[in-house]
Amino acid sequence: xxxxxxxxxxxxxxxxxxxxxxxxxxxxxxxxxxxxxxxxxxxxxxxxxxxxxxxxxxxxxxxxxxxxxxxxxxxxxxxxxxxxxxxxxxxxxxxxxxxxxxxxxxxxxxxxxxxxxxxxxxxxxxxxxxxxxxxxxxxxxxxxxxxxxxxxxxxxxxxxxxxxxxxxxxxxxxxxxxxxxxxxxxxxxxxxxxxxxxxxxxxxxxxxxxxxxxxxxxxxxxxxxxxxxxxxxxxxxxxxxxxxxxxxxxxxxxxxxxxxxxxxxxxxxxxxxxxxxxxxxxxxxxxxxxxxxxxxxxxxxxxxxxxxxxxxxxxxxxxxxxxxxxxxxxxxxxxxxxxxxxxxxxxxxxxxxxxxxxxxxxxxxxxxxxxxxxxxxxxxxxxxxxxxxxxxxxxxxxxxxxxxxxxxx
Amino acid sequence: xxxxxxxxxxxxxxxxxxxxxxxxxxxxxxxxxxxxxxxxxxxxxxxxxxxxxxxxxxxxxxxxxxxxxxxxxxxxxxxxxxxxxxxxxxxxxxxxxxxxxxxxxxxxxxxxxxxxxxxxxxxxxxxxxxxxxxxxxxxxxxxxxxxxxxxxxxxxxxxxxxxx
Ligand code: SF4
Numbered sequence: 263x264x265x266x267x268x269x270x271x272x273x274x275x276x277x278x279x280x281x282x283x284x285x286x287x288x289x290x291x292x293x294x295x296x297x298x299x300x301x302x303x304x305x306x307x308x309x310x311x312x313x314x315x316x317x318x319x320x321x322x323x324x325x326x327x328x329x330x331x332x333x334x335x336x337x338x339x340x341x342x343x344x345x346x347x348x349x350x351x352x353x354x355x356x357x358x359x360x361x362x363x364x365x366x367x368x369x370x371x372x373x374x375x376x377x378x379x380x381x382x383x384x385x386x387x388x389x390x391x392x393x394x395x396x397x398x399x400x401x402x403x404x405x406x407x408x409x410x411x412x413x414x415x416x417x418x419x420x421x422x423x424x425x426x427x428x429x430x431x432x433x434x435x436x437x438x439x440x441x442x443x444x445x446x447x448x449x450x451x452x453x454x455x456x457x458x459x460x461x462x463x464x465x466x467x468x469x470x471x472x473x474x475x476x477x478x479x480x481x482x483x484x485x486x487x488x489x490x491x492x493x494x495x496x497x498x499x500x501x502x503x504x505x506x507x508x509x510x511x512x513x514x515x516x517x518x519x520x521x522x523x524x525x526x527x528x529x530x531x532x533x534x535x536x537x538x539x540x541x542x543x544x545x546x547x548x549x550x551x552x553x554x555x556x557x558x559x560x561x562x563x564x565x566x567x568x569x570x571x572x573x574x575x576x577x578x579x580x581x582x583x584x585x586x587x588x589x590x591x592x593x594x595x596x597x598x599x600x601x602x603x604x605x606x607x608x609x610x611x612x613x614x615x616x617x618x619x620x621x622x623x624x625x626x627x628x629x630x631x632x633x634x635x636x637x638x639x640x641x642x643x644x645x646x647x648x649x650x651x652x653x654x655x656x657x658x659x660x661x662x663x664x665x666x667x668x669x670x671x
Numbered sequence: 672x673x674x675x676x677x678x679x680x681x682x683x684x685x686x687x688x689x690x691x692x693x694x695x696x697x698x699x700x701x702x703x704x705x706x707x708x709x710x711x712x713x714x715x716x717x718x719x720x721x722x723x724x725x726x727x728x729x730x731x732x733x734x735x736x737x738x739x740x741x742x743x744x745x746x747x748x749x750x751x752x753x754x755x756x757x758x759x760x761x762x763x764x765x766x767x768x769x770x771x772x773x774x775x776x777x778x779x780x781x782x783x784x785x786x787x788x789x790x791x792x793x794x795x796x797x798x799x800x801x802x803x804x805x806x807x808x809x810x811x812x813x814x815x816x817x818x819x820x821x822x823x824x825x826x827x828x829x830x831x832x833x834x835x
Contacts, residue, residue: 285833297738299697300699325693334697381735399765403827407827445731446734446759449757616693635689636711640694
């Protein structure tokens with residue numbers, strides 16, 4: 263059995279395989295201020311009164327925080343009232359981005375099935391869990407029943423041989439893989455990531471990998487737990503040696519260079535040398551993909567004692583309050599601010615074009631986020647390049663797209 | 672469920688940011704979604720679309736975010752059916768859950784001049800221009816049941832649980 267087949271089998275109490283339709287209990291559910299309001303409306307309309315288990319359900323205010331207008335402020339209030347009535351946790355403004363918060367607060371653990379009303383719910387595959395994004399009405403149904411129906415997915419196994427070179431990060435690797443698989447290459451399917459390149463990765467880096475399964479169209483993406491270290495004990499779930507895979511893809515990544523995604527689709531990925539030297543207006547590090555402490559550290563390593571190029575603006579959105587505090591206490595934040603960064607409230611920030619840093623017409627943005635669709639950051643007349651945090655920092659420093667290995671430290 | 676509306680034809684990989692930009696999604700006033708539907712793809716769409724029209728697309732329609740506001744915006748604008756080569760996973764579920772009919776037919780040659788007659792539940796799409804019939808990829812029965820009830824809200828109101 264694949265990892266997905268094992269996890270789902272354990273939940274439904276019988277041996278299932280790819281293609282089977284199941285109704286499975288879930289271990290956790292969350293919605294955000296984008297998907298939550300419609301979910302609560304649907305919950306009431308379908309006759310829901312109590313959520314199935316308040317300790318397993320969470321609402322997170324992250325996509326538009328603090329609220330930029332009265333309409334969104336009122337939606338936030340609606341979520342607060344519901345959480346209070348139900349006795350479930352609501353993560354307030356500034357606690358962080360849903361996916362970071364769910365992992366930090368252990369709403370999801372290895373072996374779990376987790377349903378989130380956000381497409382990047384795949385992120386928890388970093389934890390050896392089966393996690394799927396859904397829309398608001400499915401979320402409402404899961405809140406009410408504690409269950410979801412699904413088809414057990416077929417799995418694509420991606421094996422990456424070799425260790426990444428110094429200066430090349432998990433983000434470069436996943437951008438490369440998104441380019442290979444394409445934006446629809448894993449639709450309806452699960453992915454398993456395996457091999458030396460993943461084994462030495464931190465939880466944060468594994469989250470970056472599993473996060474961008476959404477950019478391959480995948481239902482879930484699970485990193486093989488070999489080498490996974492958590493602050494608590496867990497039973498890792500490995501695939502069987504004779505598991506059935508739809509495809510097995512192998513890559514040798516020891517000489518992979520920094521990668522960049524060119525506007526306006528995340529799978530339009532190139533070696534950075536193709537666009538090096540292109541002037542930028544705006545640099546952004548943050549999001550559920552790359553707003554963690556190791557990401558801020560990699561930027562600080564490049565910017566220590568330096569100033570970013572005049573005329574460039576540089577925003578940083580820590581993925582959570584605890585990331586912000588850690589970065590502050592260890593001095594990383596000071597380095598970044600002194601270099602010219604502006605720090606925004608932990609949350610999605612400018613990632614989804616609602617507020618806090620919409621680019622101007624004809625501007626070029628380099629971002630550590632996961633999506634660069636036209637209009638993604640709120641202005642269809644701007645261009646978004648996606649790269650690793652180190653590349654974003656190096657580019658902010660030079661005022662043009664720059665390979666971080668070429669910056670003298 | 673037969674659809675014969677006018678058609679609007681677009682290409683591959685139409686993502687949810689182009690169906691409804693993120694900045695318009697934070698609302699419960701669904702009528703405002705229709706004002707901005709597809710605005711970064713075809714600003715003239717919202718003025719030409721009529722009740723009962725059919726949207727035709729290529730591969731991977733609705734990729735990107737989980738926002739249910741995407742199928743809701745199309746439905747609010749009057750779209751009765753989306754026909755595509757294939758759909759992104761969450762969009763597919765969301766559309767059925769809100770009662771927007773969709774049909775997946777694989778590679779097709781439907782163009783602006785085509786006249787379409789679609790039998791949603793039987794899974795047949797007939798292009799009168801080329802006298803060609805497409806067979807839809809079969810949906811799981813539970814999805815057909817949800818669609819027939821007009822969406823997951825009605826389905827669960829009636830059954831209280833999934834019937835699989
Ligand atoms: S940071 Fe961006 S991609 Fe992640 S959940 Fe927020 S809006 Fe979505």
